Amino acid sequence: MLLLIAALGCPDAPKDAAPLGSEPGEAGRRKPGRPGKGGPRPPHGGPAAPLPADPATFTAGGSGGPNILWVTLDTVSAEHLAPWGGRVPLPTLEGLGAVRVKQAFSNFPETALSHWSMFTGVLPEVHGNVGAQGSSRYSGPSMAEIANARGYATGAFIGGMTLRDAWCGLSRGFDLYNDAMIPPREVQVGAPQVISAVNTWISAQKGPWFAFVHLFDAHVPYAPANGARFDGDYAGTLDGKEASLAPYRDHGAAIDPRDLAHVEALYDAEIAELDAALSPLFRQLHGDEIVIVTADHGESFAHDYLFNHRAVLWDDVLHVPLYVKAPGLKPQSVDGMLSLLDLAPTVVDLAGWGATAPFQGQSRVPLLRGLGGGATSFWARTDPWVPLLPGEPGARFAERTPTAKRIREADGSACAYDLAADPEELRGGCDIPGVDAAWEGYNAAITAMAPYQRAEGPTRVKDRLTPTELLEGLGYVDHAAKKE
Numbered sequence: 201m202l203l204l205i206a207a208l209g210c211p212d213a214p215k216d217a218a219p220l221g222s223e224p225g226e227a228g229r230r231k232p233g234r235p236g237k238g239g240p241r242p243p244h245g246g247p248a249a250p251l252p253a254d255p256a257t258f259t260a261g262g263s264g265g266p267n268i269l270w271v272t273l274d275t276v277s278a279e280h281l282a283p284w285g286g287r288v289p290l291p292t293l294e295g296l297g298a299v300r301v302k303q304a305f306s307n308f309p310e311t312a313l314s315h316w317s318m319f320t321g322v323l324p325e326v327h328g329n330v331g332a333q334g335s336s337r338y339s340g341p342s343m344a345e346i347a348n349a350r351g352y353a354t355g356a357f358i359g360g361m362t363l364r365d366a367w368c369g370l371s372r373g374f375d376l377y378n379d380a381m382i383p384p385r386e387v388q389v390g391a392p393q394v395i396s397a398v399n400t401w402i403s404a405q406k407g408p409w410f411a412f413v414h415l416f417d418a419h420v421p422y423a424p425a426n427g428a429r430f431d432g433d434y435a436g437t438l439d440g441k442e443a444s445l446a447p448y449r450d451h452g453a454a455i456d457p458r459d460l461a462h463v464e465a466l467y468d469a470e471i472a473e474l475d476a477a478l479s480p481l482f483r484q485l486h487g488d489e490i491v492i493v494t495a496d497h498g499e500s501f502a503h504d505y506l507f508n509h510r511a512v513l514w515d516d517v518l519h520v521p522l523y524v525k526a527p528g529l530k531p532q533s534v535d536g537m538l539s540l541l542d543l544a545p546t547v548v549d550l551a552g553w554g555a556t557a558p559f560q561g562q563s564r565v566p567l568l569r570g571l572g573g574g575a576t577s578f579w580a581r582t583d584p585w586v587p588l589l590p591g592e593p594g595a596r597f598a599e600r601t602p603t604a605k606r607i608r609e610a611d612g613s614a615c616a617y618d619l620a621a622d623p624e625e626l627r628g629g630c631d632i633p634g635v636d637a638a639w640e641g642y643n644a645a646i647t648a649m650a651p652y653q654r655a656e657g658p659t660r661v662k663d664r665l666t667p668t669e670l671l672e673g674l675g676y677v678d679h680a681a682k683k684e
């Protein structure tokens with residue numbers, strides 16, 4: 201039963217628990233991924249191997265450079281963290297000696313496309329429905345491909361099933377894409393084991409390396425070792441497991457505020473433990489690496505949208521932590537805004553690579569140096585491919601500036617939020633002018649990337665799948681588990 205509960209919690213399930221959309225990808229024919237470079241997959245109905253970047257779309261700009269450690273803390277919302285005004289202390293991350301970026305935001309509230317976007321510097325939608333396609337349509341390079349072309353050893357160490365290579369094709373450019381630590385029929389492996397693997401790999405490298413570390417601990421289920429850390433006097437019965445949370449997340453059951461506060465405390469305790477787990481990873485650094493620590497998206501505990509993230513564009517879902525450490529950068533906190541779209545060109549700049557690629561983000565090195573130069577706005581989008589049931593809203597779009605946000609619904613209606621006066625985004629003014637210009641600009645930006653998109657192949661998500669159907673298709677649920 202534990203396996204089933206954990207598994208059901210993993211896909212970024214929408215509110216009614218039925219559509220699983222693009223995040224986990226297609227069910228029914230693919231098996232969990234395997235370690236190793238993204239080579240050919242099993243011939244029996246499996247997806248084709250992800251195509252590498254077209255060499256015509258980038259130049260590596262030379263060879264070698266600083267070692268790079270890139271860590272994502274899946275589902276960690278900045279607003280829960282003490283340096284961002286929340287309650288979770290981060291002694292390990294704060295002790296890293298990095299630049300803390302106070303206003304960093306995700307462009308897409310789901311795992312696979314958020315990672316694709318941060319590793320390529322192009323809008324998530326440019327990649328297409330990676331879950332259905334098995335990989336990205338984008339023919340430009342990922343950071344791993346640029347690093348690989350420069351002679352780096354490239355390794356990825358995956359903690360959660362939503363980044364299994366078979367589901368998203370993110371292995372492009374990685375010599376090693378280790379998603380095999382996740383036990384069969386489970387959805388995640390804890391940070392200590394992932395970090396042990398990456399440390400072993402780093403210590404074996406003789407030349408420059410690029411290591412990607414994906415830590416899934418904060419994602420549902422919220423199961424900290426010390427659940428009483430932030431809520432020691434809770435006398436209720438709710439816990440952070442899938443079975444407890446599903447009625448509120450998926451079926452709209454009314455939750456007692458005291459129970460909600462407890463679940464939020466469990467989430468916070470898990471993030472605190474994740475920070476502590478990072479110590480062995482940082483201890484083996486030499487100080488001359490580039491280190492990125494961020495999250496792919498946050499988590500919602502408000503707006504009648506609980507324990508989830510994939511269908512909304514509120515700041516608790518978009519606002520993510522970001523630490524950047526690099527030679528020559530002075531540890532400080534900077535307030536300018538950026539989106540994860542800017543990370544790839546920023547790291548290329550920090551590394552002095554001189555690499556070129558069709559980035560849609562831009563380098564924020566001046567911001568990291570405390571010289572200003574933050575973004576004046578960015579765009580975010582929810583999954584435009586997920587099939588909908590009657591009455592469900594379609595994909596949302598948002599444009600955010602440092603002080604305001606406009607959210608456009610699929611029917612064209614829109615609301616604006618003054619984030620200074622209304623930081624919780626509870627009092628939107630609707631029927632506003634101007635948002636269509638942002639929407640048109642966004643669509644023009646997608647269209648402009650057509651030269652860098654491969655033809656859309658056959659997709660495999662044909663119908664909405666229940667979580668159980670999805671997991672059955674992937675081989676995660678056996679008959680014994682189904683009976684429970």
Ligand SMILES: [Zn+2]
Pocket residue numbers: 274275310311312362496497
């Ligand atoms: Zn995620």
